[in-house]
Amino acid sequence: MQHFNVKVFAVQDFDLTPYVGVFNGWIQKQIAPELLIDVADYLHVPSGPGMLLIGHEANYSLDQTDGKLGLLYNRKAVLPGSAPENLTQALNSALWACEQLSQETGVQFDKSHYQVLVNDRLLAPNSEQTFQALLPDLQAVFAKHFGHSHFTIAQTSPDVRKRFRVDVRLNN
Amino acid sequence: MKSTNSLWKTNLHGQTAPDLERELDIYETELELRRQGKLDEKVFAETRLRRGAYGQRYDNGQRWDGEKTQQLAFPSELTKGPGTAWDAPGMVRVKIPFGGMNAHQLEVMAELAEEYSDNIAHVTTRQDFQLHFVHIEDTPALMRRLAAVGITTREACGNSVRNVTACPIAGVCHTEAFDVTPYAHGLAMFLLGHPDTQDFGRKFKIAFSGCVDKACGLVMLHDMGAIAKVQVVDGEEKRGFALYVGGGLGSVPHQAKLFAEFLPEEELLPISQAISRVYAKLGEKKNRNRARIKFLIAQLGIDEFRRLVLEERKILPFDPRWSEFLHDLHGLDEEPLHPAGALPAGEFPTGFAEWHRTNAYAQKQAGYATVTIKLPLGDITPDQLRGLADLARSYTRETIRLTVDQNIVLRWVSQADLVAFYLGLQALQLAQAGAGTLIDITSCPGTDTCKLGISASRGLASELSQRLAAKAHLLDEAIQGLHIKVSGCFNSCGQHHVADLGFYGVSRRSGNYTVPHFQVVLGGQWHENAGAYGLAIVAVPSKNIPAVVDRLTSAYITEREKAESFQAYIKRVGKAQIKASLEDLTKIPAHDDNPSFYSDWGDTREFTLGDIGEGECAGEVVSRIEFDLAFAEREAFEAQILLEKGDFQLAGERAYGAMLQSARALVREQLYDVPSDPEQLVNEFRTRYYDTQLFWDPFAGGKFGQYLFHAHKQAHLPYSPDEAHRRIEEAQLVVEAAHACYQRLSKK
Ligand code: SF4
Numbered sequence: 001m002q003h004f005n006v007k008v009f010a011v012q013d014f015d016l017t018p019y020v021g022v023f024n025g026w027i028q029k030q031i032a033p034e035l036l037i038d039v040a041d042y043l044h045v046p047s048g049p050g051m052l053l054i055g056h057e058a059n060y061s062l063d064q065t066d067g068k069l070g071l072l073y074n075r076k077a078v079l080p081g082s083a084p085e086n087l088t089q090a091l092n093s094a095l096w097a098c099e100q101l102s103q104e105t106g107v108q109f110d111k112s113h114y115q116v117l118v119n120d121r122l123l124a125p126n127s128e129q130t131f132q133a134l135l136p137d138l139q140a141v142f143a144k145h146f147g148h149s150h151f152t153i154a155q156t157s158p159d160v161r162k163r164f165r166v167d168v169r170l171n172n
Numbered sequence: 173m174k175s176t177n178s179l180w181k182t183n184l185h186g187q188t189a190p191d192l193e194r195e196l197d198i199y200e201t202e203l204e205l206r207r208q209g210k211l212d213e214k215v216f217a218e219t220r221l222r223r224g225a226y227g228q229r230y231d232n233g234q235r236w237d238g239e240k241t242q243q244l245a246f247p248s249e250l251t252k253g254p255g256t257a258w259d260a261p262g263m264v265r266v267k268i269p270f271g272g273m274n275a276h277q278l279e280v281m282a283e284l285a286e287e288y289s290d291n292i293a294h295v296t297t298r299q300d301f302q303l304h305f306v307h308i309e310d311t312p313a314l315m316r317r318l319a320a321v322g323i324t325t326r327e328a329c330g331n332s333v334r335n336v337t338a339c340p341i342a343g344v345c346h347t348e349a350f351d352v353t354p355y356a357h358g359l360a361m362f363l364l365g366h367p368d369t370q371d372f373g374r375k376f377k378i379a380f381s382g383c384v385d386k387a388c389g390l391v392m393l394h395d396m397g398a399i400a401k402v403q404v405v406d407g408e409e410k411r412g413f414a415l416y417v418g419g420g421l422g423s424v425p426h427q428a429k430l431f432a433e434f435l436p437e438e439e440l441l442p443i444s445q446a447i448s449r450v451y452a453k454l455g456e457k458k459n460r461n462r463a464r465i466k467f468l469i470a471q472l473g474i475d476e477f478r479r480l481v482l483e484e485r486k487i488l489p490f491d492p493r494w495s496e497f498l499h500d501l502h503g504l505d506e507e508p509l510h511p512a513g514a515l516p517a518g519e520f521p522t523g524f525a526e527w528h529r530t531n532a533y534a535q536k537q538a539g540y541a542t543v544t545i546k547l548p549l550g551d552i553t554p555d556q557l558r559g560l561a562d563l564a565r566s567y568t569r570e571t572i573r574l575t576v577d578q579n580i581v582l583r584w585v586s587q588a589d590l591v592a593f594y595l596g597l598q599a600l601q602l603a604q605a606g607a608g609t610l611i612d613i614t615s616c617p618g619t620d621t622c623k624l625g626i627s628a629s630r631g632l633a634s635e636l637s638q639r640l641a642a643k644a645h646l647l648d649e650a651i652q653g654l655h656i657k658v659s660g661c662f663n664s665c666g667q668h669h670v671a672d673l674g675f676y677g678v679s680r681r682s683g684n685y686t687v688p689h690f691q692v693v694l695g696g697q698w699h700e701n702a703g704a705y706g707l708a709i710v711a712v713p714s715k716n717i718p719a720v721v722d723r724l725t726s727a728y729i730t731e732r733e734k735a736e737s738f739q740a741y742i743k744r745v746g747k748a749q750i751k752a753s754l755e756d757l758t759k760i761p762a763h764d765d766n767p768s769f770y771s772d773w774g775d776t777r778e779f780t781l782g783d784i785g786e787g788e789c790a791g792e793v794v795s796r797i798e799f800d801l802a803f804a805e806r807e808a809f810e811a812q813i814l815l816e817k818g819d820f821q822l823a824g825e826r827a828y829g830a831m832l833q834s835a836r837a838l839v840r841e842q843l844y845d846v847p848s849d850p851e852q853l854v855n856e857f858r859t860r861y862y863d864t865q866l867f868w869d870p871f872a873g874g875k876f877g878q879y880l881f882h883a884h885k886q887a888h889l890p891y892s893p894d895e896a897h898r899r900i901e902e903a904q905l906v907v908e909a910a911h912a913c914y915q916r917l918s919k920k
Contacts, residue, residue, distance in 0.1 A: 002174075002175040003174070003175070020774060020775065020776055021776035024237065024238060024776055024777060027235070027237050027242070028237040028238060028239060028242075030242075035244060035245055035246065035247075037230060037235070037244055037260075037261065038229070038230060038235065038261075038305075040290055040304070040305070040620070041620075041631075041774050042290075042291075042292055042551060043634075044548040044549055044551070044634045044637070044638070045292065045548055045551050045552075045553060046601040047553065047555070047601055048291070048292065048551070048553045049290060049291035049292060049553070052290055052291075054261065054290065054305050056246060056247070056259060059290065059305075063291075065291075065553075065555070066555075076173050076174075076307070077173055078173070078174075078175045119286065119287055120174060120175070120176055120287060121283060121287065122176040122179055122180070122183065123175065123176055159558075161279055161282070161283075161558055162558075163286060163287075
């Protein structure tokens with residue numbers, strides 16, 4: 001499986017305007033493992049992609065889809081690994097970016113709630129079948145990440161037109 | 173980049189029109205040839221441009237990061253055009269003739285924006301969609317998915333006939349002579365890929381309008397524009413068009429000239445074809461700055477141009493398609509989904525009244541409205557596209573159109589449904605009022621993604637929209653209907669010349685710094701199909717432009733005479749006085765006092781001109797013969813692939829096709845109407861190139877020509893594996909010989 005996206009939600013909303021500068025700083029220093037190219041600002045679009053840092057192998061963004069702000073890692077380039085390895089790569093990259101942002105600007109992310117999506121409808125149509133097929137990998141990766149299995153994985157929408165996407169939440 | 177790219181071809185097989193599928197197979201082969209270094213970068217660039225795959229800022233591998241110009245270390249050293257990195261993200265322009273779409277097409281746009289782009293689909297000022305940050309290797313799959321729902325990107329860029337636009341309210345408009353939709357569609361389909369439109373020195377834009385007075389079609393700023401007209405001929409009402417040619421914005425705007433007061437509908441296609449031929453034959457090819465048809469017309473004069481076109485018309489070989497489309501003029505007619513109704517009485521939701529005033533147009537069909545969905549800077553998200561598709565299905569028969577104001581309209585909404593429809597839009601965050609007013613600002617991509625951008629047009633437009641929207645309810649009625657349009661440079665893609673308040677990006681030096689500015693353009697006219705172009709009066713630092721808008725609009729409100737239009741006001745007061753009134757805003761504060769003036773809107777980097785690249789607006793001018801020979805090479809390559817697959821018959825035929833194509837390329841250099849019949853073509857080739865020894869190789873003599881004659885003689889026989897193999901080898905030599913012949917002749 002390829003093209004995993006992982007979103008980590010912000011603890012609370014914050015103004016994204018300054019992040020054009022923050023992301024530009026990342027390009028200046030090329031601090032990510034991926035080649036960083038440009039910043040795209042969509043703050044004028046409600047519930048849109050927010051502020052994007054465009055990379056060659058992946059994009060990082062402060063995404064506002066569904067009106068929920070979070071750091072989104074979107075893997076574009078193909079990886080050699082297995083599904084769990086590739087999902088782990090996306091998760092770790094998202095968490096790395098959250099850590100960077102927290103250090104630079106003090107914003108906080110909620111490490112108990114993630115969204116995972118596969119950005120390719122041919123690989124992963126939004127269906128129960130895909131869910132069942134990917135569930136063991138999702139469980140394995142997040143069990144390792146949380147250190148236990150007290151979390152819930154659920155599809156976010158039954159709409160077949162949408163990409164396959166799940167919510168991963170720590171149980172209360 | 174996508175792991176599934178190669179699967180879409182099989183996946184969508186049978187769902188795509190065969191000609192579109194073939195066209196995409198060709199493109200994919202060309203891409204593969206380029207990847208293998210077997211196709212020249214210049215030819216590949218024009219090839220991809222003609223498929224709508226366009227360059228984007230920083231694709232030369234350099235970007236100013238605020239401190240230094242960074243070399244972007246893309247993995248591949250390959251290029252997709254001169255100075256254009258293979259791996260650099262690019263833009264794909266999706267042609268939507270007359271802006272017409274259905275719900276499923278919107279859903280596919282949503283999928284593509286998510287999977288290949290940056291989660292945004294962008295509506296342009298020419299009723300196209302654009303997707304940005306797309307990898308070149310994803311483009312064939314992307315295009316296949318579009319083709320499967322009947323959309324092509326073919327000739328969306330490059331030196332070709334671009335999207336044919338038309339009033340978004342054609343067919344429902346009160347002032348139209350008749351619905352121009354089927355004519356726009358008919359002409360777009362006729363000229364798409366037409367042999368007479370393949371040798372232009374520049375792009376060619378066409379627009380249709382239903383009436384003279386309103387602005388929707390913007391005919392006067394197009395290379396060719398048609399305004400619907402009904403005339404009584406021999407006691408009978410006849411449909412036709414007032415035809416205009418040679419309009420255009422760009423750095424040197426031209427108003428279109430009247431070509432024909434009344435062109436009967438049956439002459440629309442043949443005259444357009446004749447115009448294309450005259451342009452292809454006589455238009456400038458080397459100097460792209462003077463290659464638009466407006467320069468040819470200016471040079472010849474409209475009367476001489478008309479004479480040449482009418483001469484050409486006389487010798488055009490008859491084409492049944494000229495009139496076929498007229499038999500199906502109602503094929504695109506629209507029907508409502510729900511019965512006509514009236515707006516229900518009673519309490520309306522908050523915001524509805526204002527939205528209804530500005531965004532709902534009462535159609536000429538009583539009880540129906542065309543609703544404008546105002547998009548911020550033309551941008552829409554995939555979720556919004558899907559939501560809009562749902563609304564289009566629930567309330568209309570999917571009668572959707574894109575507009576040149578970068579918005580979307582849904583036609584045929586029953587007035588009785590408007591409140592529910594409004595609430596549906598609200599849920600999608602698409603119910604912003606103010607369509608067509610001062611806050612509905614048009615902008616080109618500017619420095620966000622355009623290689624030629626000087627200033628941040630989108631940044632400025634966004635800033636102005638926010639400021640004006642915040643005080644929309646306080647804005648004086650007199651200024652509510654004004655139009656603001658912003659371009660990132662003088663090229664005018666944001667159509668600043670026809671705005672009440674137009675701006676285009678420039679720069680000025682201040683000490684050791686370069687400061688982003690916009691020229692203020694006044695006097696333009698949106699109405700009467702863009703009836704007058706404005707002129708730049710003064711350059712103002714970008715950060716002072718909001719103050720310019722405030723000052724000009726306030727002055728107009730207080731100083732205008734009764735019912736005086738903005739244009740009339742500007743004319744009466746005079747540009748000298750207006751310029752003087754802005755004088756203080758032209759001053760640039762010292763860097764230490766206000767460094768923000770030294771960065772552009774929405775950008776924290778210190779401003780630079782260093783990121784401007786080579787434009788691809790027109791593409792490189794690749795000569796027709798180079799293009800045709802690249803076509804022959806690709807056919808020879810395809811023959812090899814077919815041979816590998818064991819399809820010997822098709823391999824042999826394709827190799828023979830490559831030889832014919834080589835001959836065609838050379839013959840066309842001498843004979844514009846090169847015959848399509850192989851027998852006639854080979855005879856022409858024999859007379860013009862073989863008997864004259866022009867095609868002869870200095871060492872091998874006439875050998876390669878004989879390969880062609882032999883292949884032609886044997887063309888009706890089946891191919892054995894050996895013969896197919898031999899034919900491919902011969903075809904490659906013929907193609908090479910054609911290249912060599914062309915080079916010898918060009919040197920002479
Ligand atoms: S006007 Fe200039 S900046 Fe804007 S899109 Fe056209 S070429 Fe680019």
